[in-house]
Amino acid sequence: MFLTFITFLPIIGAFFLAFFPKENERAIKQTALAVAAADFLLSLFLWTNFDNTTHKMQFEVNFSWIESWGINYHIGLDGISLLLYVMTTFLTLICIIASWDVTKHIREYMMAMLALSTGMLGVFISLDLFIFYVFWEFQLVPMYIIVGVWGGPRRIYAAVKFFIYTAVGSLLMLVAIIWIYFHVKETTGVATADILFIADNISAPLDAQKWLWMAFFLAFAIKVPMFPFHTWLPDAHVEAPTAGSVILAGVLLKMGTYGFLRFNLPFFPQASYDFMPFIAWLSIIGIVYGALVSMVQEDLKKLVAYSSVSHLGFVMLGIFALNEYGIQGALIQNINHGISTGALFLLVGVIYDRRHTRLIKEFGGLSKQMPVYAVCFMIVALSSIGLPGMNGFVGEFLILLGIFQVNGLWAACATSGVILAACYILWMFQRVMFLELNNPKNMKLKDLNVRELITVIPLLVLIFWIGLYPKPFMKTFDASVNHLVSRVSPDNFRPTKDHQEGGGHNASLMTKTELAKLSQKLQKTSHN
């Protein structure tokens, strides 16, 4: 019940905020802050009480919700979701501090922020397809409101695009969920939407698996966003208020990658394996395309937004390496991206608040006027590039290690993304921070104030902590990743009947030899 309480605490807080008088802005902000802080501290208890040695779900709650359909309120955390869960409460807290100066409809803003937090937390703990879907769709509404009310000039367009785009993908996932529900009911006789049960018992024929896989893929690929489905992201990011961008990059995108790990891999190992090259190339295109497009952006926020497309390509590549290094790297990179890109958005928000523009050409030489700001920005930028000693390096290194075991060419292509990242970030940094301070509007800019430092410093600490000593983070998901890999890694999963029969003799021989090769490779590396 502890987990339920933490998950619903923010929305309860939002409910009480509704009764605050509108004029009492101070009390509203303080209450929201108190709720978010309490939520974060409580979620740290989850982390300290978390048992790293098992892949099993912890803090599980399971009781009947819609009995007639066999749908349960089943929640729990495992290694894959724990860090994302804690990061969500953490970033919510940061965002509420970062939004201290919002003046327009502050009560509604804080309510939306807290409601959004509950929606996101719910997604990570759901262990029943039905409640997963409920949370997954529910969090769209507060985010839509945040972008649409407190966003920039084209906010309505961006908000509606965000909503419709995501809804299309998730509605197709709904069809797949219903299909799976009836399929499992037919084959096992149990009417349930329980994720763990389905993962153990689903035995769809390969054809159906592929369709289902694609339905889930579409929902998550839009959310991640993967290359051809990314067009909503720059719009949403550019128009969203600073805190909205931080949450969007830090948590919402992670829901997509989390979905792949929680659903696509365990439910459809065969289809995941078959689609591996497809995903890998899409991710590589995303990495390179995102980086190249970032390079030519004139708007700082758009630059960071496109860099997200590139970074999330790495995460996807890691997941679909289907081995331990890759998935571990993807998980840690999930966190890294949340921290680094979140911090970048916060820092861009700082100068936007002062200058009301984000165009790179408007700036230049800021390091002379705002030295603290420049240092913080430098650290975050380097972490985003993946400099050794900082968090980005750990994740990218593990991912590349993982993908290299599968296919050297993919690894080589992906590595180019790291180089391109250095190009666009450093070039942007140079144009904003160095050069001459010749724009008179920039002469009187104030450096970071205390509140802004409070929002940025925890992120900087995390950047170095994960970069230098990632073990506390890595060990939370060791057991879960091992378990996941044991299910989906090409040399471990059980090929479905249909595949053996329908694939023909030759085809199955081919895959067997491939599998043998891969397992040899893996063994070699593990010996080393």
Add this chain to the structure above:
Amino acid sequence: MEPIRAPESIDLIALAPVLVLSVFAMGVLVLDLWAGKNKTLLMFISLVGLLMTAISAFAKHPLPAFAFTDSYIVDHLSIFFICIFTLSSALTILLSVEYNERKGIKAGEYYALILLCTVGMIILASSTDMIMIFLGVEIVSICLYVLAGFRRDDLVSNEAALKYFLLGAFATGFLLYGMTLIYGSTGSTNLFKIAGFIKTEGAQSNPLLLMGIVLLVIGFGFKVAAVPFHMWAPDVYQGSPTPVTAFMAVGPKAAAFAAFFRVFTEAITDLAPSWEILLCVIAVLSMFVGNLGAIMQTNIKRMLAFSSISHAGYLLIAVIAKSSLAGSGLLFYMLAYAFTTFGAFGIIILLGKKEKDNLELENYSGLAYKHPILALSMTVFLLSLGGLPPFAGFVAKFYIFSAAIEEGFVTLVIIAVLNSAISFYYYLKVVVFMYMKEPQSEFQISLTPMTLFVVIVGIIGTVELGIFPDPIIALTSLH
């Protein structure tokens, strides 16, 4: 002279809801003479009558019970529908009180007409004979023609009534023609006998029968406002007094769907291969035309009219799936739709003023910052109509889509969910106005208690059916 013998199996207990409600309707008509200008008494009597009707629906045991030589049935479906009808009529009456006062509608027969219309709906949902169905359709339609034109001094209202009457009479002709063709080729008007005939004779290729089915589809299609028989809906919805619009969107539509479902799943279910594709086309067209049409609208009543066309499309999926799960889904959907629609129309009425109805979307600008609770409620209703969890509309759609996927109509469901995505566009448009635009003028909203009560009932129903749907799902899936 031989005495006229009463037909066998007269069963007044089975007929109790119809009888009770008819008596109350007559009572209201007569009492109107003494009621004077204050119609509160009439309203009160009508509500009592509806309550008694709902209670009397449970009088018959055991289920299913047949009466009047198998032309009338009391079963799970009909009882549940009677509850939906009485609920929707009661909510209509509550919505009407303050609206009528504001608009100067003083006639007491207004309440009697709503009650009589409900009688027709009960007959529609309970009949297992074509003649009875026709009777039900006529009672419902005639009452609605009058109700649509109740604002006699208003040109748009007159237009609505006339349009509805002319097209409605035309469609009823089709319905009747279809029934005669089916009677001609099967020799019976009783749904079960028709089904038996088709089973034994194998009438798959009987052109007369197939023609009859097509005409039935046209007739029913008109009554539920499915494309391409939907032309009347936007004008009639817009022109009718707002409570009547809400009433039309829920009660009579539910009744028509009850009969639709019964005829197609009981009588001619064995001919499914021949009508399935026809209904699929109509369902897909309804969803697309309804949703795309709604995008263009700037008048909220017209927008909801188009949205109700698209909802007819979703509901047709239940008829196409024709399993008992689909029947339960239909019940749940109608109940969810009733709560949501009445809530939304309640807010529309609250926003209206004596001289100005405020039906344009622009009138909703900035509502969220003047009346946050109202705006939030409206958002909940609209999102529920769009099918977003955790509201009633989502569970309802899930229910119907489940039934369709279980029967193998995956493509149809995919089209339906894509339509849901389209529908979010225009539902969100209202949210955009309420939350993201600056208010244009001062809102002078008098939160009149009865209308507010309907909105609260709507909210409770919408949220309850969305978050704790289990009791209602258990009720719907008894058979």
